Amino acid sequence: MKPIYFVFVCLLIIAGITGFVLMSEPPQGATGQAHVTIAGISVGGDGAARLKEIGRAPFYFQVAVIFLAVGLLYMGVAKHRRDRRFRVMMVGAAGFAVFVWVMVYTSYEAYLATGEATVMFGFPVATNWMLWGIWGSFVLFDLIFVFFFRDYFLPYEDEAAFEALVRDVKGKAQAKDI
Amino acid sequence: MEAMRQEIILGSVFIYLLICIGVGLWAMRRTKSAGDFFVAGRGLGPIIISMAVFSSTLSGFGFVGGPGLVYATGMSSVWMAVCSALGYATGFYLISKRIRMIAEVRDTMSMPDVVFARYGSEAARLLTAGTIILGVLGYLATQILAMALVLQTLLVGTEMFADISLFACVMISTLVLVFYCVTGGIIASVYTDLVQGIVMIISGALVVLTAASIFDGGLNEASSILLANDGEDIMPFGTLGTMASLTWFFLFGLGLAGQPHVATKMMMNRKLSDNRIILPITVFGYVIAAMLWISVGVVMRALVLGDVGLPLASADEAAPAFLTTYAHPLLAGVVFAGLFAAIMSTADSFLNIGAAAIIHDIPKGLRGRSLNNELFWARTATVLLSAIAAGFALYSHYENGELVALLGAFGWSTFAAALVPVILIGLNWKQASSKAAIAAISASLLINFTMQLMQVKVPYGISAGFLAMLTSMILFIALSLIEKPKKLPPDIDRIMEL
Numbered sequence: 001m002k003p004i005y006f007v008f009v010c011l012l013i014i015a016g017i018t019g020f021v022l023m024s025e026p027p028q029g030a031t032g033q034a035h036v037t038i039a040g041i042s043v044g045g046d047g048a049a050r051l052k053e054i055g056r057a058p059f060y061f062q063v064a065v066i067f068l069a070v071g072l073l074y075m076g077v078a079k080h081r082r083d084r085r086f087r088v089m090m091v092g093a094a095g096f097a098v099f100v101w102v103m104v105y106t107s108y109e110a111y112l113a114t115g116e117a118t119v120m121f122g123f124p125v126a127t128n129w130m131l132w133g134i135w136g137s138f139v140l141f142d143l144i145f146v147f148f149f150r151d152y153f154l155p156y157e158d159e160a161a162f163e164a165l166v167r168d169v170k171g172k173a174q175a176k177d178i
Numbered sequence: 179m180e181a182m183r184q185e186i187i188l189g190s191v192f193i194y195l196l197i198c199i200g201v202g203l204w205a206m207r208r209t210k211s212a213g214d215f216f217v218a219g220r221g222l223g224p225i226i227i228s229m230a231v232f233s234s235t236l237s238g239f240g241f242v243g244g245p246g247l248v249y250a251t252g253m254s255s256v257w258m259a260v261c262s263a264l265g266y267a268t269g270f271y272l273i274s275k276r277i278r279m280i281a282e283v284r285d286t287m288s289m290p291d292v293v294f295a296r297y298g299s300e301a302a303r304l305l306t307a308g309t310i311i312l313g314v315l316g317y318l319a320t321q322i323l324a325m326a327l328v329l330q331t332l333l334v335g336t337e338m339f340a341d342i343s344l345f346a347c348v349m350i351s352t353l354v355l356v357f358y359c360v361t362g363g364i365i366a367s368v369y370t371d372l373v374q375g376i377v378m379i380i381s382g383a384l385v386v387l388t389a390a391s392i393f394d395g396g397l398n399e400a401s402s403i404l405l406a407n408d409g410e411d412i413m414p415f416g417t418l419g420t421m422a423s424l425t426w427f428f429l430f431g432l433g434l435a436g437q438p439h440v441a442t443k444m445m446m447n448r449k450l451s452d453n454r455i456i457l458p459i460t461v462f463g464y465v466i467a468a469m470l471w472i473s474v475g476v477v478m479r480a481l482v483l484g485d486v487g488l489p490l491a492s493a494d495e496a497a498p499a500f501l502t503t504y505a506h507p508l509l510a511g512v513v514f515a516g517l518f519a520a521i522m523s524t525a526d527s528f529l530n531i532g533a534a535a536i537i538h539d540i541p542k543g544l545r546g547r548s549l550n551n552e553l554f555w556a557r558t559a560t561v562l563l564s565a566i567a568a569g570f571a572l573y574s575h576y577e578n579g580e581l582v583a584l585l586g587a588f589g590w591s592t593f594a595a596a597l598v599p600v601i602l603i604g605l606n607w608k609q610a611s612s613k614a615a616i617a618a619i620s621a622s623l624l625i626n627f628t629m630q631l632m633q634v635k636v637p638y639g640i641s642a643g644f645l646a647m648l649t650s651m652i653l654f655i656a657l658s659l660i661e662k663p664k665k666l667p668p669d670i671d672r673i674m675e676l
Contacts, residue, residue, distance in 0.1 A: 004607055008655045014428075015648055021421055021638055031639035032251060032410075032417030038482060038489045042251050044410020044417040051420065054638070058420035065428055069264055072432070075606045076271030078676060108414055117405060122390070122397030123412065124405065127253060130414035131260060131472070135465065138263035138431075142461055145270055149454040154275060158676040159450065162279055165672050169283050 003075045010068035017061045024053040048112045059105045063098060070094040073141055077152045086152055093140040100133035183507040184335045190511030191332065194377070194518055198358050201370045205362025211553060220281060220445065222368060224452040228459035229375030230368040230523075231443050235262075235434065236378065236464055237317075237524030239590075240471050241517045242324045245500070246493035248475020249482075252404070252411025254418035254639075255475075258430040259468045263461055265434030268602065270457045273435050274444045276605045278453075279673045281445040288531065289438045289601065290539035292445075296604055296670060299612035300543045305619045307539035309596040310438050312623070314532035317589030318567035321525035323575055324494075325351040328517050331498040345572060352568045355522055359529045359564075360557045367526040368446070374519030375463055381516030382467035388505050389473035392481070397473070400480035407483045412476070422639025429644045433594025435602050439527035467520070470513070474500045533559040591643020595622035598647060599654035607658070608666060608674055614657035622650035 030050050032042035044050070051058070074082070074090055107126035111117045117124035123131060145153060222230075240259070247255035277292055284295045289310065294303040326347035333339035333347070358366045393399035404412035415423045434440060447456065478496045481487030490499055497517065501510040537555040538548045549555050596619045604610040625646035628634075636642055666674065 004603075004609075004655065004659075007603075008652075008659075011648065011652050011655070015652060018425075018640065018645070018648065021640065022636070024637075026637040030637065031419055031422055040250055040490060040493050041479070041482065042417045043408040044252065044413075044419070045408070047410045047413065047415075047419075054421070058424055061421070062424050062427070065424070065431075069268070069432065072602065073267060073271045075603075076268075104414055111409075111413060115409070117409070117413070119398050119401045119405070123401050126414050127401075127412060130253070131256065134427075135260045135263050138261070138267060139461065141267040141271070142263055142457055145267065146454055146458055149451075153271070154450055154453070162450070162673070162676060165279075165669060166282055169669055 003071055007068060007071040007075070010064050010071055013064045014061060014068065017057050017064065021054050021057050021061075024057075027052060047108075051112075059101075062101050062105075066094060066097045066101060069138075070097070078158075081152050081155070086148075089144055089148070093137070093144065096140060097134075097137040100129060100137040103133060104129040183502070183510065184332070186507040186511045187502070187514050188332055188336070190515045191329075191518055194373075194515035195354050197373055198354060198366075198370050198522065201373070202358025202361040202366045205358075205366035205369060208365050209361075209363045209553070220278075221448050222446045223448060224455040225459065226368055226372050227443055227447045227452065228456045229463065230371035230446075230527075231266075231440055231456065232460045232463040232467070233371045233375040233378055233520065233523035234439050234443065234527040235265075235437070235524075236467050236520055237321055237324075239320060239324070239524075240468060241378075241520040242328065242494055242497055243320075244468075244471035245475040245478065245496040248416075248472060249478045249490065249496040250493040251418050252408075252416035252479065253414060254416030254423045255426065256416070256472055257423040257427040259471055261427045261431030262434070262464045262468065264431040266457060266461050266464070268432060269435035269440065269444070270453055272602050272606050273441055274453045274456075275450060275676070276673055277441060277444050277601075278447060278450055279676070280670070283669050283673065286445065288534040288539055289442060289597065290535060290543070293600060293604075293615070294542075295667075297600075297610075297612035297615050298667065299616065300546075302600070302612050302615045302619070303539060304543035305616060306597065306600070307535040307543060309592065309619055309623060310531055310535040310539075312627075313438075313589050313592040313596075314528045314535070314563070315567055315570055316592065318525055318528045318532065318563070319570040319574055320589060321521050321528065322348060322351055322355070322564075322568050323571040325355075325518060325521045325525070326571070327494060328498055328514065328521075331495065331502065332514065335502065344575060348568050348572055352564050355525055355529070356561055356564045359526050360560050363556065364446070364530050367523075367530055368443070370519075370526065371523045374516075374523040377512065377516045377519045378467040378523075379463055381513040381519075382470045384509050385505070385513055386469040386473045388509060389477045389500070392477050392504055397476065400477050403480040403484040404476070411479065418639045420638075422641065425639075425641040425644035429591055429594055429641050429647055432602075433590060433598055433643075433647060436594045436596070436598035437590065438531050438593060438597065439524065441597075441601065442527075442531055467516075470497070470516075477504075529560050529563055532563045533557075536563070591641065591646060592623070592626050595626055595643055595646035595650050599651045603651070603654060605674070608671070609661075609663045610654070610658045611661045611664065613661060614654045617657055618650040618654035621653050622646045625649055 029045045035041040280295050290303045290306040293306045329347040333342045390396045401412050411417050482489050533556050536559040542548050599618045600615045629642035
């Protein structure tokens, strides 16, 4: 499958889920409610009630977004450079990003079910997964860029080919001026 | 030292503003052509570019609007920050190499130039330039308003300026900004970005430590207070809920690479291989500086909900109030300078790309060549643009009453929705067509502006910018797939093979 088709399918899935959410009747306070006494502050209220109509749609939405992001990143490497090792790294990093997302969502669901949350490193567990996990899972892609820069992103041959192109273009421009 | 708090803070900000003016004067001597004014002659090193990229991404929106949003709605807005690693990855995977190559081969100075080089369409160039001007006005107004609000907060604490108006603060802020942008162009902008980036990193790190020490139990205690009061606010999706948070992640994560003030910087580096160094420094800088956004917002919310602090008159006062009340005077001085740094580093980038659109891209699109004496007109356009944006900022504040942050998000979504498909996908997919580019930009502008003007409230807090971006991406790919592939110019074809 060409990566652009994969990206397109992900976009359509995201659009489908968004359409489903838009058609669902939003419960009262779906985006929070004003605090009773303090102006300018909103409260979330009953989180489970807010998800009642749309169920796990947000979970699947974000899975599709992760796949879309990885599909786009995959397109950033020239077709002839995408070898098996590169594909394995991208699939591995995508798998890790999905794992982190599962942890964010399931720990949040556990909080909704029990009303209890353990606070560590300054935040509840689910929030820690979001703060450090989501950020960290995409840092993997940044690390692939840094450590495999000369293999996939700017190999020496490509750099030389580009310099040849610049010489060609500038040579033609000079010849035209003369 | 506590008695001198206000003087120390004002002194720090004053010194910082003087540095900006000094850099402007120094850069003026190095700015001899429009190429120097807009893309610094494509001769900048990796450290300068890294700082310029991250500091112009994290604007007043991150330093003033961000903590305000956390104060008002809990963790929802943090999704705009945690997506940064993805945002920069898309920028460097998909754009950085090709945009720099096109800049060298075609001597491009702006995003509309790149769009023309890729699609060979003057209409696409004009639409991109128009999009940039519209987005710049919204976003620049946000920056000026944020700067003026912070300045007013500082000055009303003094006897001499106790009654200073917001109008006067907008004027002062705009004048300093205009001075160094007009004199030194992008060279002044990126070198002030370097100073600004360093100040922002130091500020971010020190503020986290300060915020963590406000409660005896640190951030754990702050989180526990929030859990006891509401709970949803300190959980991953905040009070706005799942769909609002996730659509922000989409818009800000995938939309970062479409921001012209960020992408244009990728045209300015001396060597292509510098991208390997630029990416990690950028991500590191952003994460440290963004800690201010999260920690200040959480602590201020916990102070108010825990009945320790008084409620704020407006959410945007969260960061200024934290600094003036809880931070050590010296730290407050550095961080206030950092706040100005964050705001000005983005504003100067917007002035630069906006001026390029007015005097370089639109004339080229309409009559096939740019203006004579571009450097003079670039400086004139910079002044004009600042004056309009300052007016827009005052109007937004007095007539609309919206949060600074939401105005910033509108500017961001305008760029993301219009430019992500055209630039991000278009530079990596040969079949992308000019008609699809025109349709995608037009559709995104239509959706964004209609929803903004009609103040449409989307259910579940789904971001209007996300809807515009999703639509434009689908439209762009679908139309390109339907069309018969066209041959690309040989130089662009060769670049897209690399």
